[in-house]
Amino acid sequence: MSANSKAYWRANIRLVLLLLSIWFTVSYGFGILLRDWMDQFQVGGFRLGFWFAQQGSIYVFVLLIFVYVYRMNRLDAKYGFGEGD
Known part of the structure; x- marks a missing residue:
């Protein structure tokens, strides 16, 4: 795995964990x-x-789905993993 791929997946996992923690806080906490x-x-x-x-x-949860799509599109473009690549 290249360094670019590792950085991409690290950013992806960080985003997923952040969004899941927000959803957990809202659903379970609140x-x-x-x-x-x-x-x-x-x-x-x-x-x-x-x-x-x-x-x-x-x-x-629905709002977080849209945030995830938006942020992943930006990550894809940043690391060169867009749909056309």
Whole structure:
């Protein structure tokens, strides 16, 4: 494996771990562990802890998919692994 490939995969794994940690924090942390504390706030008439447990983690997951696609396209271009290469 070339040094370029190793750097690419290192950046890829770092990005995946970052995005998974964000999703874990939102879904498990906000939706379960901090739910009681977050219930003192409201979003659209619903308690915030309930909203994160039911909807928020799904929205964040979909948003993270788009962030992943955007960042991977930039990484592909940076390391020369684009679709045309």
